[in-house]
Amino acid sequence: MDTQWPIFEVFHQASRGEPHVHVGAVHAPDGETAIMLAKEQYGRRQACVNMWVVPSGAIVATAYEDADLFEHGTDKSYREAFGYETTKRAKAVGDAGEI
Amino acid sequence: MVQVTEKWTNDRPGDAGYEDRLAAFEARVAEGDKVEPGDWMPRDYRDQLIRLIHVHANSEICGALPEGTWIPHAPSLKRKLALVAKVQDEVGHGQLLYRAAETLGKPREEMIDELISGKAKYSNVFHYPAETWADVCVIAWLIDAAAIVNQAMMAEGSYGPYARALKRICYEEAFHLTHGYDMCISMATGTPVQRAMLQDAVNRWWKPIMMFHGPSDKESKHTAQLMRWRIKLKTNDEQRQEFLRKYLPKMFNLGLKVPAEWNLRFDEKSKTWLYNEPDWEEFKTVVRGSGPVSAKRLETRRLAHEQGRWVREALSAAAAGKKVPLPPTANVG
């Protein structure tokens, strides 16, 4: 096996102002070759103004069994607008306008 | 995104905690939850998926060969461009699928080596030669149609990376199908030469097409488990019927005939197409590597791989920072 090259994850930015989005991965010997190859494998149809490639090994990730790290144990709607009845209360004190 | 993970443990029947983990896994999958790399999964789930995705990737790579042969002969500029794009897509699909299988722990080079050595399989249809331009049209329309029935179903499957790859593949296959049908319409409504060429291609390809979705699932030892784990969501027969129900009327509408020996007829009561059962032993022989051009396909892949070795080795060397200046006696006129 002569070329089990490292894997580079590919990210696209569809247009200026948009975030970069993960679209897939390529095998390549180095970053600039990865860009050159990814441009065609992932960019020949999708609109793209900018592309990143990142070595897979550089990505630090959580484990799926730790998905519970992101779960809420108690009600945290106090930090959301939808967690309030202020519209009703403001109307009751004479303000029917937008909050 | 994380590479092959470390935790392939306690994943076989009999291992500590296996039954509980399996129950939780199956409950999640039954609800339509996706499985991602790094999730605990039964060893059998992983192995079946690797085998299945590997075969699918191989099929894309080998599928590029019969049609690729016809690129230089495409009879219009639009067909020429479209055929290059289609075959390019197939190579791209191979790349996406090898990547998906890699997330389960099998290196891409190993999968490619197993294809070339004949150890790994690929779809029956690509063991046959594309003999005329009309074969290209039939492959692009009817074989891609049969494949889409399969892939659209598999895209709803439980394994995240495979499902994601399939969604992109299905999008591109829509172009392949449209392009294929477009070509068949031209041929079927064209000159006598074109119409005859198309019917001849259908005559030769009908058997591989009928066998494409595989034998009836009663005969397949894998199906029940694949369906329970939502790797496969429809049986082979269901997929074949879906294909026939949609595409036979279109074929007949173009004036195409199916070879008489199939005795193909629609049963109103069961709303299914009935036909003389093909020889599934022949199918097994073909996919095991004894089809009309099986050996040639592998030799083609092997040669292409060998001829390109110097490029891959050089790029690896360049990445490792090696530089080998030419000796002064190099031929520079």
Add this chain to the structure above:
Amino acid sequence: MTTMTAPSKLDAATKPAVIDLLYRLADDGLIIGHRNSEWTGIGPILEEDIAFSSMAQDKMGHALAFYRMLHELGEPDPERITFERGPEAFRCCSLVAMEFLSGSSGQGDLCNNPVRDELLYRGDWCGSLVRQFLFAEADAVRMAALENSAYEPLAHLARKLRGEIKYHTLHGRLLMEKLGEATPESGERLQSTLTLLWPHALGIFEPTRFESALAEAKICPPESELCDQWRSEVTPIIAKSGLKIPARAMPHYGGRAGKHGPELAALLEAMQRVYMLSPGATW
């Protein structure tokens, strides 16, 4: 200050000159695109196979655009231009039609297609790679000049093609620099290929009898000027790749005047074979 010229404003001197230029551009694109597309599915690396196929589509797409411009000037429609002309009517340079086969032939039938079989058994992708590099650099120089062409449709098209051609030069430079000194094998292959191709690359800039008409009307600069610009682009890249330009190369001319070797005739026979089963049919 150049004044933009519309197709209707071409005169007896400039119209045949523009037609000849468009044929040269289009035929180069069609033939190099055809050659590059022959590798689809059998390239050295999966992802590189995909890149090569894209560049093939780009060049054939450029050819179609130029053929359409020709049709607007009274030449036949693009399909007939592509599938009904013999080699003597083609105006491509010799570089684009070359085949790169080495060793003895006739080893066997793998693809029920002798041309594809030859490519597999004896084809040298290095030839296509170095050719693509040399051609893309010439393409970039010429298209950059044509962005300022007084012939408005050409200037407009040249501007549109800039991005695609930029990728072609990026691809060529990256691979030449990486492969030139990577291993003894890659270095030797690239050097011997470069030595072989250099005279044919110079042939891209073969002057035609329309030189002065095109230059005076500011439609296209003289070929010698484009060649000099091209040399100044490729020389440092070749040096950086650890390779040497052959010292005493004579340009290989004839293609721009319709004089081609047997390779183009064989290529066209293959390209036109299915079309000829029912000429004029809708495929």
